[in-house]
Amino acid sequence: MAQLTEIRFHGRGGQGAKTAxxxxxxxxxxxxxxxxxxxxxGAERRGAPMRSYVRISDAPIRLRSSxxxxxxxxxxxxxxLAVENVTxxxxxxxxxxxxxxxxxxxxxxxxxxxxVKLYVVDATQVAMDTIGRPIPNTPMLGAMAKAAGMPQxxxxxxxxxxxxxxxxxxxxxxxNYAALERAYEEVTQ
Amino acid sequence: xxxxxxxxxxxxxxEGNEAVAEAMRQINPDVVAAYPITPSTEIxxxxxxxxxxxxxxxxxxAVESEHSAMSACxxxxxxxxxxxxxxxxxxxxxxxxxxYIVSSLRQPVILTVVNRAxxxxxxxHCDHSDTMGARDAGWVQLYAEDVQEAYDNLIQAVxxxxxxxxxxxxxxxxxxxxxxxxYELLTVEPDEEVQEFVGPYKPDNPMLDIENPxxxxxLDLYDYYxxxxxxxxxxxxxxxxxxxDEGKRFGEAFGREYGLLEExxxxxxxxxxxxxxxxxxxIRDVVEDLREKGVKAGMLKLRAFRxxxxxEVAAALDGCGAIAxxxxxxxxxxxxxxxxxxxxxxxxxxxxxxxxxxxxxGLGGRxxxxxxxxxxxxxxxxxxxxxxxxxxxxFLGLRE
Numbered sequence: 001m002a003q004l005t006e007i008r009f010h011g012r013g014g015q016g017a018k019t020a021x022x023x024x025x026x027x028x029x030x031x032x033x034x035x036x037x038x039x040x041x042g043a044e045r046r047g048a049p050m051r052s053y054v055r056i057s058d059a060p061i062r063l064r065s066s067x068x069x070x071x072x073x074x075x076x077x078x079x080x081l082a083v084e085n086v087t088x089x090x091x092x093x094x095x096x097x098x099x100x101x102x103x104x105x106x107x108x109x110x111x112x113x114x115x116v117k118l119y120v121v122d123a124t125q126v127a128m129d130t131i132g133r134p135i136p137n138t139p140m141l142g143a144m145a146k147a148a149g150m151p152q153x154x155x156x157x158x159x160x161x162x163x164x165x166x167x168x169x170x171x172x173x174x175x176n177y178a179a180l181e182r183a184y185e186e187v188t189q
Numbered sequence: 190x191x192x193x194x195x196x197x198x199x200x201x202x203x204e205g206n207e208a209v210a211e212a213m214r215q216i217n218p219d220v221v222a223a224y225p226i227t228p229s230t231e232i233x234x235x236x237x238x239x240x241x242x243x244x245x246x247x248x249x250x251a252v253e254s255e256h257s258a259m260s261a262c263x264x265x266x267x268x269x270x271x272x273x274x275x276x277x278x279x280x281x282x283x284x285x286x287x288x289y290i291v292s293s294l295r296q297p298v299i300l301t302v303v304n305r306a307x308x309x310x311x312x313x314h315c316d317h318s319d320t321m322g323a324r325d326a327g328w329v330q331l332y333a334e335d336v337q338e339a340y341d342n343l344i345q346a347v348x349x350x351x352x353x354x355x356x357x358x359x360x361x362x363x364x365x366x367x368x369x370x371x372y373e374l375l376t377v378e379p380d381e382e383v384q385e386f387v388g389p390y391k392p393d394n395p396m397l398d399i400e401n402p403x404x405x406x407x408l409d410l411y412d413y414y415x416x417x418x419x420x421x422x423x424x425x426x427x428x429x430x431x432x433x434d435e436g437k438r439f440g441e442a443f444g445r446e447y448g449l450l451e452e453x454x455x456x457x458x459x460x461x462x463x464x465x466x467x468x469x470x471x472i473r474d475v476v477e478d479l480r481e482k483g484v485k486a487g488m489l490k491l492r493a494f495r496x497x498x499x500x501e502v503a504a505a506l507d508g509c510g511a512i513a514x515x516x517x518x519x520x521x522x523x524x525x526x527x528x529x530x531x532x533x534x535x536x537x538x539x540x541x542x543x544x545x546x547x548x549x550x551g552l553g554g555r556x557x558x559x560x561x562x563x564x565x566x567x568x569x570x571x572x573x574x575x576x577x578x579x580x581x582x583x584f585l586g587l588r589e
Contacts, residue, residue: 022372026202029374035202037372041313062335062470064367065558162202 002059011076016137021052026159027151087113099123121187130179142183205368210235215383219270222250222261226280229303259287266296269395278305292327297350305365314554315365321518330495337375354427425496449498458487460569503539511573550585
């Protein structure tokens with residue numbers, strides 16, 4: 001039986017859910033896994049709710065439909081909890097990570113399935129402090145590395161290099177490393 | 190391009206469109222004339238960057254429409270250059286007039302088509318209505334199952350089209366968004382090996398050979414037009430052979446062999462599904478699942494739709510008890526989908542009496558799921574018992 005991990009990101013256009021998926025995919029690929037990542041393209045508007053998906057497997061990935069039963073869900077914007085059922089398709093032992101400054105108890109009240117393994121991190125604050133912009137995607141991956149135990153923090157740093165190395169200055173890359181590390185430390189249950 | 194892409198055997202993560210642009214960079218065509226359109230935009234955008242950065246020698250012609258894009262491609266090809274382009278849906282539709290002229294003048298223009306639904310209503314997502322509509326335009330058509338195959342197909346397309354017995358334009362097709370915007374691992378071969386595989390361009394009767402003046406596209410009435418069309422038809426059996434030969438040669442060079450079609454667990458299959466493009470991957474998963482449950486399921490993946498490998502399709506499906514054909518396009522007013530019409534015609538022509546169901550699915554990007562495919566295989570037992578389809582056409586994932 002293939003070992004398959006399915007991840008769903010909920011974000012708003014412009015928050016980097018697509019890039020988060022790609023960085024996660026590269027990190028997993030660096031660890032030797034097969035990967036597939038793709039955003040859900042609807043109407044592409046800044047601020048509109050959007051999803052992106054990642055599959056990580058030891059077998060070739062041939063399934064290309066959207067992720068219906070995610071093992072891990074990352075919510076980049078807690079305002080989405082009011083408009084989307086982010087726990088859709090999740091079992092109780094699946095992992096939900098929410099970017100929020102609220103407590104886990106407050107967030108749990110907004111979940112259709114409150115029994116999932118919930119983690120919270122203020123990824124926007126981490127991004128402001130480290131990167132200087134409210135882009136929560138990289139810190140959310142740091143939180144995922146801690147909450148889900150995969151991928152390794154170092155693989156995520158390597159993946160940031162691969163995906164953003166040509167686009168960002170070395171200082172900006174370093175601040176993304178810092179964002180990964182701080183969210184890794186700060187994520188709580 | 191990132192350094193990792195240059196290492197032999199290295200697996201690089203790229204989006205489908207980036208992989209196509211990468212193949213174009215390695216092929217280094219003389220001319221690219223293009224007008225970008227979703228979801229193929231990033232191919233033209235990425236390649237234009239290669240041109241701007243001096244990574245290719247290509248003369249990039251920015252034009253004001255797809256009609257002009259294909260016209261410029263035709264002119265550059267007739268002049269004697271290796272020519273490439275990329276488009277989707279309405280862009281392909283606007284090229285229509287020139288598509289026929291390119292193939293009639295036997296110019297091996299290579300066009301990547303990122304499949305997208307034709308308007309209206311306006312829709313940017315995947316179906317095969319664009320290239321199915323162009324199926325009689327005289328172009329070779331190859332369909333990719335994944336990003337690796339899209340990359341591999343484009344390299345082979347050059348050699349198929351430029352074969353001296355063929356000299357036809359080729360459409361290398363990949364499913365819009367599902368593949369064009371899918372980020373996955375693939376092997377990008379070293380530049381020099383790709384260049385060695387495609388070889389230098391050999392023009393055939395180039396117009397710029399001014400020592401030997403020629404005429405292209407003249408008036409051709411009832412005295413000779415018919416003979417010219419008849420001679421054009423001769424190119425398609427040659428194209429079929431070239432697809433086989435280049436697929437084999439590609440396998441020898443890079444370890445991934447291709448053919449006109451691919452049989453997946455079809456040898457002893459009782460129930461077969463015929464499909465093209467990215468859906469074939471999901472079908473493999475379903476076939477393996479059904480096999481574990483003791484169902485003799487199989488799949489026939491069509492890689493070449495033009496020329497249509499009728500004899501090979503009939504031979505591959507011989508022995509099946511019931512077949513389903515999946516069409517990602519409607520043929521309005523026809524009794525069934527375009528792929529169904531071809532497959533059943535092939536079966537009939539080669540004397541195979543096998544009942545065949547037709548399913549139209551995925552129009553405008555409607556999602557297809559493994560459950561739909563389980564249903565398709567489930568229906569085949571009934572079809573085998575009944576001997577003929579209950580409905581001429583069924584639909585997957587449709588609200589009715």
